[in-house]
Amino acid sequence: MSEHTVRSPMPGVFYRCPAPGRPPFAEIGATVTADQTIGIIEVMKQFAEVKAGAPGRVTAFIAENDALLGPGDPVATIEAG
Structure with a gap:
């Protein structure tokens, strides 16, 4: 299995949840x-x-949630299957 790095598509603040108090996307x-x-x-x-x-x-x-990211910064890793 290979590892895939998810990268930020643009600069900005990263959020794992759609809104405060809501469960994370993943x-x-x-x-x-x-x-x-x-x-x-x-x-x-x-x-x-x-x-x-x-x-x-x-x-x-x-x-991290609320992290300021630049374009191409790593967000997450996925074990591709």
Whole structure:
């Protein structure tokens, strides 16, 4: 199995949940599809979904919730299957 690194599509603040108090889009250990949203990036009140990019199991979130990210910064890792 190979490891896929999910990267930020743009600069902004990374959120694992769709809104405060809501459950995260995905947890560590969750099985995801390539087009599944695992987080969002917010910049100037505009939001962009962060997609898994590969089917498999989420093994880690590298970016913390509320982290300021640059384009291409690592967000999570997925064990692609």
